Amino acid sequence: xxxxxxxxxxxxxxxxxxxxxxxxxxxxxxxxxxxxxxxxxxxxxxxxxxxxxxxxxxxxxxxxxxxxxxxxxxxxxxxxxxxxxxxxxxxxxxxxx
Numbered sequence: 620x621x622x623x624x625x626x627x628x629x630x631x632x633x634x635x636x637x638x639x640x641x642x643x644x645x646x647x648x649x650x651x652x653x654x655x656x657x658x659x660x661x662x663x664x665x666x667x668x669x670x671x672x673x674x675x676x677x678x679x680x681x682x683x684x685x686x687x688x689x690x691x692x693x694x695x696x697x698x699x700x701x702x703x704x705x706x707x708x709x710x711x712x713x714x715x716x
Contacts, residue, residue, distance in 0.1 A: 621638045627649075631649035632648050633646065633647045633649070
């Protein structure tokens with residue numbers, strides 16, 4: 620049984636292949652080297668995440684406020700148009716008979 624090892628280009632796992640049968644007979648998952656994260660580094664990352672979340676929330680609030688102002692302005696314009704038009708009865712299907 621002749622076998623050789625190759626590295627998967629997708630997941631970087633180490634695959635052991637039997638060349639006679641042309642099948643994978645074993646594998647070992649790729650192990651990422653563990654990095655030692657310092658407490659200060661993690662605290663800085665958390666504060667950066669908090670600042671990014673706050674910036675997103677501020678932007679969403681600004682957009683919502685601007686949208687509310689636009690809707691209020693459109694409502695006032697339509698209300699003025701409605702006040703200037705005479706009041707008429709709506710035509711119903713029953714009235715057409």
